Structure formats: C-alpha cells, structure tokens
Amino acid sequence: MKNRILAIAINAFKESMRDRILFAVLLFALFIIASSLFLGTISFDQEQKIIKDFGLTAIFLLQIFIIVFVGANLVYKEVERRTFFMILPKPINRAEVIVGKWLGLGTTIFLMTVLSSAIFFIIVGLKNGDAGGFGPLALAIAVGYIESLLLIMVSILFSALTSPVLASVYTISIFLIGHSSSLLLTIIQKEPNVILKTAVSFLYYIFPNLEKFNIRNGVIYGVVPATEQLWWIVVYAVAYGIVLFIAAKIIFEKREF
Amino acid sequence: MKISEARKIIWRMALFACFIIASGTFIYAQIAYNSLRAHRTQARQVFLPSSDVVGLFSFGFKNFFADMFWIQSIQYIVTEGLLKDSYMAEYFDIVTTLDPYFEYPYLVSNILLPRYATIQDAQRLSDRGIQFIPSSWQIPFYLGVQYHVVERDYANALRYLRIAEKRPDAPPIIRSLIASYTVRSGDIESGKALYEALRDTSENEYTRQVADAWIRQISILESLRAATLLYKERYGSYPADMRALIRAGFLDEVPEGLENFTISIDPVSGFIQMR
Numbered sequence: 001m002k003n004r005i006l007a008i009a010i011n012a013f014k015e016s017m018r019d020r021i022l023f024a025v026l027l028f029a030l031f032i033i034a035s036s037l038f039l040g041t042i043s044f045d046q047e048q049k050i051i052k053d054f055g056l057t058a059i060f061l062l063q064i065f066i067i068v069f070v071g072a073n074l075v076y077k078e079v080e081r082r083t084f085f086m087i088l089p090k091p092i093n094r095a096e097v098i099v100g101k102w103l104g105l106g107t108t109i110f111l112m113t114v115l116s117s118a119i120f121f122i123i124v125g126l127k128n129g130d131a132g133g134f135g136p137l138a139l140a141i142a143v144g145y146i147e148s149l150l151l152i153m154v155s156i157l158f159s160a161l162t163s164p165v166l167a168s169v170y171t172i173s174i175f176l177i178g179h180s181s182s183l184l185l186t187i188i189q190k191e192p193n194v195i196l197k198t199a200v201s202f203l204y205y206i207f208p209n210l211e212k213f214n215i216r217n218g219v220i221y222g223v224v225p226a227t228e229q230l231w232w233i234v235v236y237a238v239a240y241g242i243v244l245f246i247a248a249k250i251i252f253e254k255r256e257f
Numbered sequence: 258m259k260i261s262e263a264r265k266i267i268w269r270m271a272l273f274a275c276f277i278i279a280s281g282t283f284i285y286a287q288i289a290y291n292s293l294r295a296h297r298t299q300a301r302q303v304f305l306p307s308s309d310v311v312g313l314f315s316f317g318f319k320n321f322f323a324d325m326f327w328i329q330s331i332q333y334i335v336t337e338g339l340l341k342d343s344y345m346a347e348y349f350d351i352v353t354t355l356d357p358y359f360e361y362p363y364l365v366s367n368i369l370l371p372r373y374a375t376i377q378d379a380q381r382l383s384d385r386g387i388q389f390i391p392s393s394w395q396i397p398f399y400l401g402v403q404y405h406v407v408e409r410d411y412a413n414a415l416r417y418l419r420i421a422e423k424r425p426d427a428p429p430i431i432r433s434l435i436a437s438y439t440v441r442s443g444d445i446e447s448g449k450a451l452y453e454a455l456r457d458t459s460e461n462e463y464t465r466q467v468a469d470a471w472i473r474q475i476s477i478l479e480s481l482r483a484a485t486l487l488y489k490e491r492y493g494s495y496p497a498d499m500r501a502l503i504r505a506g507f508l509d510e511v512p513e514g515l516e517n518f519t520i521s522i523d524p525v526s527g528f529i530q531m532r
Contacts, residue, residue, distance in 0.1 A: 043324070044331050046361055050324050057321040179317040214317045221358045 004092055005100045012104025015077070016070045022108070025065040029116050032058035033123060040127075049220060051127055052137065055120035056216045059141055062116055063109050063148035064175060070108070071155030072167035074101050094252045098156055098245060105152050110145065117141050136219035143230070146237045147213035151175060153244040154208070160252045178210030208240055305347050308354035315355060323356035330362075339373055346370055346378040353382055357389035360396070367399035371407040379403065380413075387420060394424035398431060401438075411442035429464060436468070440475060443528055445482070449475040477512040478529060481520070484508055485527050495527040 016022060036054030040047035121134060154174050158167035184204040191197040212233055215225055225233075315322045330348035337343060349366040352359060363386035370379035379400055386396040401417030404410045415438045422431045432455055440448030449472060456468035481499070484507040488496045491505070499520055502508040521530045 039324075039328055042331065043328055044361070044365070046324075046327065049359070050328075053320040053324045057318055060317075176316050180313070183313060211317060216317075217320045217356065217358075220320060223358075 005096050005103065008092075008097055008100025009103035009107065012074060012101045013107045014104075016066075016074075016105055016108040019070050019073075021069045022066060022112070025062055025069065026112055026116065028065070029058040029062035029112075030119060032061070033116070033120055037123065037127075048124075048128060051124060052133075052220050053216075055124065056137065056140055056144075056219075059113060059116050059120060060144045060216070062112055063144060064151070066109050066112060067105070067148055067151045067155050068168045068171050068175075071105050071152055072159050072164045072171060074105065074156060075159040076164045076167070095245075095249045098160075098248050098252060101156055102149075102152050102245075105155075106149055109148055109152070113141060113145055133222070136222060136224050139224060140216045140219040143213050143215050143233060146234065147210055150208065150210075150213075150237050150241050150244070153241050153248065157244055157248040157251065160248055160255060174208065175210065178208045179214070181207065181209040181211055209236075212236065305344055305351065308347075308351040311351050312354050319355045323352050323359055326352045326355065327359070327362060334369075339369065341373055343373065346374040346382075349382055350378075353385055357385055360386065360390055360393055363390075363393075363396045364399055367396065367403055371403040376403060376408055376410075383417070392425060394421045394427040394431070397421040397424070398427075401434075405438060405441075411438045414438045415442060429459060429461060432459075433464060433467060436471065440471070440478070441530070443530055445475055445478055445529075449479075480512070481508075481529055482527075485522060485529065489527060495524050496522055497524050498522055 033055050036051045036058075039054065040050040043050045117138070121137070124134070124137070151171065151174070155167065155171045158170040161167070162170070181204060184200055184207075187200050188197055188204060191200060218224070311322060311326070312319065326348060330345070330352060333343075333348060334345065346366070349362045349370070352362045353366075363382055366382045367379050370376070370382070383396050383400045386393065390396065397417040398421035401414045401421060404414035404417065415435060418431055418435045418438060421427055422435060432451070436448050436451035436455055439451055452468045452471045452475065456465050456472065459465050459468065481502070484502050485495055487507055488502060488505055496502050496505070499508065499511060499522070503510065522528070523530070
C-alpha cells in the first residue's frame with residue numbers, strides 16, 4: 001500500500017513540476033518579493049515591515065496559486081489523457097490515489113515554499129543585518145503551509161467532482177469564505193433572529209475557519225501564538241483534512257470514469 | 258521597369274506613408290490627451306472604500322493591504338501636497354484598521370491631522386493605537402503635545418500625557434510637561450506639587466533646574482492670585498488684566514519671569530491663565 005501511494009505521489013509530484021504554470025507562479029512570487037525592495041524605499045522609513053509583509057504574502061500566494069491552478073487539474077488531467085483508465089483496473093484503492101495526489105502536490109508546494117522562503121530570508125537578512133527575527137517568520141510560513149495542505153484536499157475533492165475551471169472557482173470560494181469567518185461570527189453575535197443565528201452558526205462551523213492559520217500579521221511585530229494555540233491549529237487541520245479526505249473518497253468511488 | 262514592380266514600389270511607399278501618418282497621429286493624440294488632462298481641475302478624484310469594507314475583503318492579506326494603502330497614502334500626500342480637507346484621515350484610518358499594530362501611521366497622523374484635518378480625527382486614530390499598542394508612549398505623547406500646540410486644550414493635553422507617562426520607556430520630560438500643562442490649565446497647586454516632586458526626584462540636573470524655575474513662576478502666580486482676591490475685596494469685581502492690578506497699587510510692575518507668557522485674568526471668575 002505504501003509503495004502504491006508513494007508511486008502515485010512521485011507521479012503527481014513529477015506531473016506538477018512539469019507544469020509551466022508552476023514556474024509562472026514562482027516567478028510572480030519572486031517578483032512580489034523583489035518589488036518589496038523598491039516599495040520599501042518609498043514607504044517612509046518602514047522598509048523592514050514592507051519587505052516582511054510582502055515576502056510572507058508572496059510565499060502564501062505562491063502556495064494558494066499552485067493549489068488553485070495545478071491542484072484543480074490533478075484528477076482531470078488523468079481522465080483527459082486516459083491514464084486513469086490504466087490505473088483504475090489495477091489493485092489500487094481510490095483512497096490511495098487521493099492520498100498519493102495530496103502527498104505529491106504537498107511535496108511540490110513544500111519545495112516551492114522552501115525555495116521562495118530561502119530567497120525571502122536572504123533579502124531580509126541582507127536588509128536587517130542579523131537573523132534574529134527569522135524564527136517567527138519561519139513559523140508563519142510553516143502554519144501557512146499547513147493551511148495549504150488542507151486546501152490541497154479541498155482542491156482534490158472538487159477536482160474529483162467537477163471540471164478544472166469549476167474546481168478552481170470552488171477552491172477559491174472556500175478560501176475566501178474560510179478567511180471571512182470573522183464576518184460570520186459578527187453576524188452570529190449581532191443577529192436577533194434565532195433561526196438565522198443557528199443557520200449562520202452552522203455555516204460558521206461547517207466551513208473551514210482558515211483565518212486561524214494566518215499568524216503573518218502578528219509575527220511581523222514579534223507576536224507568536226502560544227504553543228497550545230499552535231497545537232489546536234494542527235488538530236483542527238488534521239481533523240478537517242480527514243473529513244475532506246473521507247468526502248473525496250466517497251465521491252471518487254461513486255464516480256464513473 | 259515592369260508594371261508589377263512599379264506597383265510594388267508604389268504599394269511600399271503607400272505603406273511607408275501610412276506608417277508615418279499613423280505614428281504622427283498617435284503621438285499627436287497623446288499630446289492632445291495630455292493637454293486635456295492639464296486643463297482639468299487640480300482636485301484629483303480618489304476612490305477610497307471605507308475602512309470596514311477594506312477590512313472585510315482583505316481575506317487574510319490585511320498586513321499586505323495595509324502596506325499598500327500606507328504607500329498609497331504617502332504618494333497621495335507627496336503628489337497632492339499638504340492640503341486641508343484632503344483624504345489623509347481616511348487613508349490613515351484604513352491603514353490602521355487593517356493593521357492596528359502598525360505604529361508609524363498613528364504618529365504621522367498625530368503630526369498631520371490636527372493641522373490639515375481635525376484633531377478629533379487624530380484622536381480617533383490615537384485611541385485605537387493606544388488600545389492596540391499599549392507599549393507605545395509616543396502615540397499619546399504626540400497627541401497630547403498637539404492638543405497643546407494646535408488647540409491650546411490643556412485638559413486633553415494632560416489627559417494624553419498622563420497616559421504616555423504610564424508607558425514603559427516613557428522619557429522623564431513627560432512628567433515635566435504634565436506639571437507644565439497642569440499649571441497652564443489653571444490648577445496651580447497641583448502643578449506646583451508636581452514640579453516639587455520632579456525637582457526632588459529627578460536625576461537629571463537640567464530637569465531639576467527647569468522644575469525650580471517653574472516653581473518660582475508658580476510662586477509669582479500665587480502672589481498674583483492673592484493680589485486679584487484683594488482687588489475684588491476692594492472693588493467688588495476681579496481686575497480685567499494685570500495693568501489694573503498695577504494701577505490699583507497691588508503690583509509695582511509685571512513680575513519678572515512672566516514676560517514671555519500671556520497672563521489673562523477672567524473678570525468674572527478671577528481665574529488666572531498663563532499661556
């Protein structure tokens with residue numbers, strides 16, 4: 001089983017690495033990091049902050065774009081090229097395909113994150129002169145990576161369900177809703193209608209609350225979440241990931257190729 | 258020359274002419290467009306969504322958008338200049354709503370807004386800064402000083418300086434300013450006590466000298482107050498100014514050390530104010 005998952009993961013990794021979009025996205029992220037050098041100089045003595053904010057945003061955007069543009073194609077490409085029809089008759093569980101794809105794309109994103117982070121840290125180091133604040137920045141990137149692992153599963157779920165364009169749209173929608181959870185919470189707190197309040201509360205807990213993975217705003221000022229808070233973030237990601245995996249597995253098994 | 262070759266040459270010449278005419282036309286169109294822009298009114302239209310809307314649609318990129326609006330606000334000030342009733346307050350509001358821990362916009366807004374918008378705008382933003390950055394003594398300090406310099410509102414100046422004084426790393430000068438504003442706001446006894454405490458506890462020789470000079474001036478103010486009360490006893494009303502006290506014989510001359518201040522006496526309450 002391990003070998004089968006590994007084989008699918010390696011294949012998904014190679015497949016995604018061959019995608020030209022990947023390098024366009026990487027270039028875009030590096031462009032944002034580089035542009036922070038210029039924008040920092042016109043920011044009225046706030047160069048360090050601008051470079052860090054832009055760098056963290058660029059790395060996060062890189063992860064999201066890869067998921068949206070590459071992840072949404074993962075299953076569809078296999079169907080389109082009919083390579084799926086060669087895999088499915090073999091004694092491979094469809095759940096293994098999902099895990100393999102998730103691992104493959106996760107590795108691609110990890111590699112791209114490491115690469116762009118290295119460039120980001122070099123720039124911060126050169127501008128800052130010391131590596132003192134690297135820890136919190138690295139933590140923010142790592143927590144962002146956990147979010148992207150969760151979003152890969154969302155992407156695979158939609159990729160198994162519909163066309164790449166729609167899968168991209170749905171993944172972006174989940175991303176946007178996930179980062180607007182504070183709005184839902186405000187509605188819950190202010191809504192006097194009990195039925196509406198319950199309905200919104202239901203949505204609040206059902207949709208992924210992705211804003212908890214966003215510690216980028218705080219680490220710039222040296223505010224690092226407590227260890228307990230970080231543990232709950234990981235627990236949430238793992239539990240939500242399992243739910244998405246089960247949903248993807250059910251959809252995948254029911255789907256006729 | 259064959260007819261076909263002649264046609265070819267004519268065709269190429271026509272193409273070349275078209276190229277030249279088209280090039281000339283688009284350059285002329287650009288010049289005409291620029292002259293139209295030059296004749297437009299100076300007031301630039303700025304689209305600024307409300308800070309709540311920007312916050313709502315930032316989707317996990319709040320710091321990034323805060324930086325973008327910060328850079329945009331600087332560009333706006335640089336290109337538009339320091340104008341009254343401009344969008345400075347709105348820009349700073351958006352920046353600090355998106356990133357309430359960003360200290361610099363609070364400080365810049367405290368410097369600019371009291372003069373180019375209203376001090377209430379600066380106060381609104383500073384209150385946010387005081388809430389989110391409790392370690393910053395600069396935010397309440399800048400606002401307190403602006404209340405003094407721009408508004409001559411010593412009550413609010415004192416209020417914010419007292420907040421600044423409690424912050425870690427607050428410089429000792431704040432205590433001196435608090436004492437000064439207390440005197441200026443009319444509470445002479447408290448001001449004197451603050452200066453005496455400052456003189457007795459400060460490790461800085463200059464601060465002690467300044468405190469001592471203020472205590473001497475406060476003593477003069479106390480004499481003035483006594484003279485004012487005597488004036489009221491004799492004439493039934495408070496004097497209109499210091500000259501009235503001199504004319505009535507309660508003072509020989511304007512007391513030394515108060516030449517640089519404007520002393521006003523409220524004829525109704527007898528309140529002595531020093532500005």
